[in-house]
Amino acid sequence: NSFCTLLQMSTSNSTAGSPSQVMAAVFDAAFPSRGDVTGPEKRLEYDLQARRAEARVDEAVLRKIADTFSLPIEECVCADEGCCLLAETGLVLYTASRIIITVDMAVELHAAVPAIVAVLGDAGFEAEWASFTRKNTVCPWDGRGTAIAHEYAVLKECFPGGSPFVFGPVDAHHYFYFVYDNINRKSGVVESDVQINVKLYNCTATEGMVTVGSRSIPLDGDSRRQAVAFHGSTYETLRIKSLPQGSVISYETNAEASAALPQLAKQISTLRPDRITVLMLMDPHSETGKSFASQRSVHLDTFGGYRLANRMSNTFEHGYAVLKASFVKV
Incomplete structure (x- = not known):
């Protein structure tokens, strides 16, 4: 009820601004404490x-x-x-x-x-x-x-x-x-992009390397904690953040899932994170997007030693899709 009252008060004020500004003001009043710092990125x-x-x-x-x-x-x-x-x-x-x-x-x-x-x-x-x-x-x-x-x-x-x-x-x-x-889209544009974002939580391994392209980053935290690699039309980025419960590793690439995820799975077997989350955008003309549309594998089953916690997707108006999946250590 208090939230609805705040909304009515805000929207009845002619100087409140746009609807989106009104909503921000409502949330400020309802929840004065801002700043979620619980996620990695x-x-x-x-x-x-x-x-x-x-x-x-x-x-x-x-x-x-x-x-x-x-x-x-x-x-x-x-x-x-x-x-x-x-x-x-x-x-x-x-x-x-x-x-x-x-x-x-x-x-x-x-x-x-x-x-x-x-x-x-x-x-x-x-x-x-x-x-x-x-x-x-x-x-x-x-x-x-x-x-x-x-x-x-x-x-x-x-x-x-x-x-x-x-x-x-x-x-x-x-x-x-x-x-x-x-x-x-009237110009007949071919949409073939893929974006794969992977988060690895609470990586307990303290020795070894995480590799991106020709660059390897030690897990001990004594060196630079981010890297980028270009491979023709594709790229990879890696960021490592050390937390008390273990490292959080963020990895991104625009490579097709068939190339990126099996390679990543090899590193996951060394890093041993407690949890994995994957967010994947797939354009309809990409190899990954075609596999997803025909209900074939998009290589999320390559993480041995992990079980699926949840998975959901949305297909947008023009045929591209976003898939989110979470996995936890068995």
Whole structure:
């Protein structure tokens, strides 16, 4: 009842602002304690549509993006296929006409989205497709989970045509997923992208290496804790965060599932995480998307020694799908 009363009071105020701003204010009043830091990571993807012929992204543009949320850059890795700024708290990646940002939960990435959109606008781009993802471990209506309401408010202002989704059990490991689709499909565009995001929780192994491309990161924490590798049109990123209960490892690639997940399974057998979560986007013309649509394997059955905790998917209007699955150690 108190929540409904707050909503009525807010919406009756003519100076309250847009509906999304009203909702953020309502959640502020209902749950004063903000800042969910229970998950490992937030992610923003911005697929680029050039508005003018001279539009381009270079290292200087990436650094301007990093400045919008004060990312303390430690390393810049550039190749013909793309460029990546690496820091202890996150990374900014440019490859294949898209910007990908992943940061620690303590970074209020959503607050920087308007400035990021402005930087890319100045560089000559608008969003063809965009998504914001938060790996969450508490109920959005819990007092610890109210940041989602603020994220939604900002994202809806920047991308009015976007929509929010929740993948997974609402009061446990799930993803808040906001997606904006502005793709012009009248031009006969072929959609064949794959995005695979994997989180490994409470990795108890303290010795050995995690490998990305030609780079290996020791698990003892004495060296840099993030890496990127480019392989032609595909990329891999890796981030390791040490917590008292064990390391949390975040891995991302745009390779097909048939290539990426069996290789990852070999490393999982060494890392021995307590829990695995996978979030996978599959375009309809990708090998992975075709397998999913025909109910064939997308190689999530390759994690030996783990059982499925939950799995859910959503197929969007234009045929691409998002699949979320969680596994726990047997």
